[in-house]
Amino acid sequence: MAIPEPARDDIFAPGGHVCPDSLSDPAARVLKESLRLARETRWDSLRSPHIFMGLLAVPDPGVRVWGELLRADLTNLLGQFQELFNQEDGDRDALLMLNREFMSDNVINLLREARTRANDHQRNFITPMDLLITLLTASNSIVAECFERIGVTAAKLTELAVLAEQQAGK
Numbered sequence: 400m401a402i403p404e405p406a407r408d409d410i411f412a413p414g415g416h417v418c419p420d421s422l423s424d425p426a427a428r429v430l431k432e433s434l435r436l437a438r439e440t441r442w443d444s445l446r447s448p449h450i451f452m453g454l455l456a457v458p459d460p461g462v463r464v465w466g467e468l469l470r471a472d473l474t475n476l477l478g479q480f481q482e483l484f485n486q487e488d489g490d491r492d493a494l495l496m497l498n499r500e501f502m503s504d505n506v507i508n509l510l511r512e513a514r515t516r517a518n519d520h521q522r523n524f525i526t527p528m529d530l531l532i533t534l535l536t537a538s539n540s541i542v543a544e545c546f547e548r549i550g551v552t553a554a555k556l557t558e559l560a561v562l563a564e565q566q567a568g569k
Contacts, residue, residue, distance in 0.1 A: 410514045410525070411507075415499035421514060428527045430455040432563025434495050440481055445502045447509055448484045451542045452477055454531055461528040465563035468554070471541060483545070505541075509533055528564040535560060 410421045424485045433453030437445050440452075441450040454462050455477040482537065495501050502510075515528040520529075535543050543553035 404476070410510045411499050417497040418488055421524055423526045425457070425459040425527050426530060428457045428526075429527050430497055432456045433533065434497065436481065436494060437495055440484050441486040441493070443490055443493040443495070445495060445506050446484075447503065447505045447514045447537070447540065448507060450481055450509060450530060452480050452484075453482070453532055454527055454534075459568035460565075461526070461560075462491060462531060464567045465528075465531065465560050468559040468563055469516075475550050478543075480542075480545075505537065505539065509550045510539060512537070528560065528567070532557060532560045 412418050417430065429450070430453060432496055433445060433449040436452045436456065437449040440449070442449065453529070455466075455473045458466065458473055464474070478534065485557070499507060509530070510525070513525045513533040516529045517525045517534055518557055522529075534540060535553055536542070540553065543556060547553065
């Protein structure tokens with residue numbers, strides 16, 4: 400019987416790339432979709448709203464349950480965030496990769512915190528729900544701030560996300 404490999408100390412490899420073995424397949428799809436959406440909305444770096452948009456664009460069962468509990472149409476919500484964060488005069492062909500140098504400080508911290516959350520839940524890889532819950536609980540979350548503007552608190556969003564994670568895991 401093989402001994403499991405110990406968890407890495409950081410989600411980034413020494414060259415700055417995200418370690419692919421640190422992500423579940425659904426989380427890897429979320430990050431790839433986030434890059435596509437960053438380009439589509441004409442940003443030259445990956446930002447936390449793009450991670451949220453990626454979660455909405457390729458929702459795993461937990462994110463779908465979260466949307467149901469929130470009574471939100473994920474496709475409609477994605478469209479609203481794309482519109483809100485679109486930069487008309489940005490570069491649609493910007494070079495973006497899953498590398499630290501193409502990420503905002505908030506995204507770097509988000510990925511590291513999501514890694515810590517995964518480890519706290521005895522997982523060696525990040526799930527989409529780790530990304531969502533970490534995104535919603537970040538102290539300077541622009542995504543949570545957008546919801547607060549319409550009367551939904553970060554605490555309520557997080558409560559529903561944790562509940563969704565539990566329901567989807569059954």
